Amino acid sequence: MRKVYLLIALFACQLAVAQVTNESTPKSWDLAFKSQPQKITMPSIDLEAIQQQDAIDDQIRNKPYKFGHKIPVDLNLFNSGLWTELENGDRLWRLNIESKGARTINFLFDRYDLPVGAEMYLYNNDRSDRMGPYTENENQEDGILGSWIIYGDNVWIEYYEPAAVKNQGRISIEQVVHGYRGFGIEEENYLKLNESGSCNVDVQCNPNLGSSTGTDWTTIRDNYRQAVARIIINGNGLCTGTMINNVREDATPYFYTANHCLGASDGASSFYNANNWSFGFEWFTNTPDCATFANTTGPFNPTQVLNGASLKMNHGFSDTALFELNQTPPASWNLYYGGWDRTTTVPTEQLGVHHPSGDIMKLCRNDQAAVAQNVTIGGVTANTWAIADWDYGVTEGGSSGSCLLNNSGQIIGELYGGAAFCNGTVDNGQPDFYGRFSTAWNGGGSPATRLRDWLDPDNTSPNTLDGEFYDILNNEEINAVISIEIYPNPSSGLINVILENPASYDVFDLSGKLIQSGSFNQVENQLNIKELANGIYFLRIQDGNNSITEKISKI
Incomplete structure (x- = not known):
């Protein structure tokens, strides 16, 4: 693909869209x-x-x-x-x-x-x-x-x-x-919070409480509270899901949840209609309740709501579904797009972020290794990561589809089901099961049943990808006007770079490591990436005090 850029000083491209909130007055x-x-x-x-x-x-x-x-x-x-x-x-x-x-x-x-x-x-x-x-x-x-x-x-x-x-x-x-249920405790006045059991842990509680593993989950928790949403499905059902990053890192609003939230057969993207789904983001409280019998004090409802989505893939054996939201989240929300790990590496500890029983956002943590296990629930078998017993917090109905994270802050699965529940302020010691991201990567072998066509559209095959906030994914900062053409991109070997003036260049991998450097001395130049491994790289071009950084793909 040939791309032509005319880039102006400190230009930040942010798509403006309206949002539905509870802050305006009729x-x-x-x-x-x-x-x-x-x-x-x-x-x-x-x-x-x-x-x-x-x-x-x-x-x-x-x-x-x-x-x-x-x-x-x-x-x-x-x-x-x-x-x-x-x-x-x-x-x-x-x-x-x-x-x-x-x-x-x-x-x-x-x-x-x-x-x-x-x-x-x-x-x-x-x-x-x-x-x-x-x-x-x-x-x-x-x-x-x-x-x-x-x-x-x-x-x-x-x-x-x-x-x-x-x-x-x-x-x-x-x-x-x-x-008739799901958004509050039935008391004299219908409260809007606290539908879930008393052993649930608000997401703003200390995520490391009682852990002896040495992992600090604080930053990961802070990131994913900006990624997780409560979903209203077909008007009367509840699940949880998560914004998710793709290898192009272009802020495409992909949303990851569980296949069983759809109730549809594999590869249903050609006919499944999710235009009546609603997604409520960033519903959490800064005055948390941490597994006590006290009620949480906080906002009654999410203030940031988007409507409608398009199903891209769904796969029963991994219990995975991927949507693209019909509306781009406003830049002012600065949502986090979660990272992922598609390998089969056993996660030694895990964190979940979810909306149990439609309640305000909660977390749960397991300090032991998960176990790969096929599980049959309601006659449907899925390949899962089994959580034998939560060490802190729990899940409930409504948590379905919520993300399971490894200690690198990457998604490794979504909640399929289980028997975990509250027994007072502790859980009942029963297991939960998460459909495996690694199984969904190749899924059923077609774009409608696997993740890789959407999260790695250029087939660069990274094993992992870190998450990023919207303002990082969607902004390109330029110090001055530069006219440039780059094509083909992706490329298997040579990329043409057309410039008005001589310039130096650097190529970095996704971790920021410098891979190669050089200079472009002609109007028409070629960048040789034949020896690079397949993947995404950043090409930085500098002309005096002027610079531009652009993603390039090796396939």
Whole structure:
């Protein structure tokens, strides 16, 4: 591929995208209305029957943790709610939905298409919880959207439409999700935290407590709390997943989780639709509870939410799935893209980061070597790393898909299932099992069933890759204007380098080690990389005080 660069001083390329948060205020909150829409009440659900089925599924733990029951509806801008025209010609549409006894409510839209400038908000009746604005940035080709959850059993949907785009918006709801568990303890007031057991350890607790191995997990923990997300799957299921780096280190928003969270056959990327999935990042507290009976104090919900994803690969025997998020995480979030180890090296100690039962982010640690083991759960066999007994913390339903890390801070697997659970403030001594990253690397032998086509698209075959923060992956700092052409890249031997002026060059490997140096004295030059091992390298070109660094690939 030929790439042409015209690079300006200290240029940082950051893709700007909108984000859905709970920090903005709906427009109606500053207005007084003469009339209100008629409240629409959902039919009651058979909670006893639902809980009986959950008791069975929770023991198997090879399905997404179910927190809600879907109620079919047909509600849109034309057959429900109330329109109000404002003095300047802008309009507001408000819809009020009640599902009695619900702990949370969220929505599945079969038509979501907003024009530029329009906004949609969700909030509860007492205005203690809200999410939005949803804008045109959440539009997807098929019009599908899954919302985040709102606490309470009485929720409003508000749509603001500027006069300039009157009648251009389309919103249609096909399912209301009655949340009956998973986001809080059932007390007089439904709390938003502490659904998980008392032996769980908040991610901000000391990750080294009680360990005698000498490993300091602090930096690794700090990195991955910026990578892990709680997932709402198809409106009523919960799993955990992790942003993951690829060899090109180009900030492609790949997201790594468990295949059983999909419930789909191997290689389902051509037909599986995850446009109604939602991903909530950086939900943790700086006032942690570390395996006690006390409740965690912290934010009720993630403040950073993205919507929709495209399945790239899934593989049952490794229980692995890889998605590409439909929205690029905003640069201001500076998420961490996790590293990985595709070797079969036995990890001597491990750390997990996860959202048990949909709760705020937790960690768990094992100080012994994991064991490679085939495990059958619910009739499905997977090749796993077995954790015999957690030394600190535990996992639960909702933790499925969460990453297992080695002591180099690299992903080696994702949670498949197990029997570990809390017994008071300690765990029950039972095992957990993580699908192996190394098995998923070549998976089922096709791009739709293996990781390597996506995480190593140039087939450079590194055994490991370190993680990086978004600002490192997405920024190129240049000291002055340099005009340069580099091609072909990747290359098996010779790379053409076209320059306006003579310049010196250095080639570094991924660890920063200097591999070769030289000079380009012509307009048309060639860089010989025939003797280099296959992989990714950095080519730094310096022309006086001006310099540029660019990735090159040897294949």
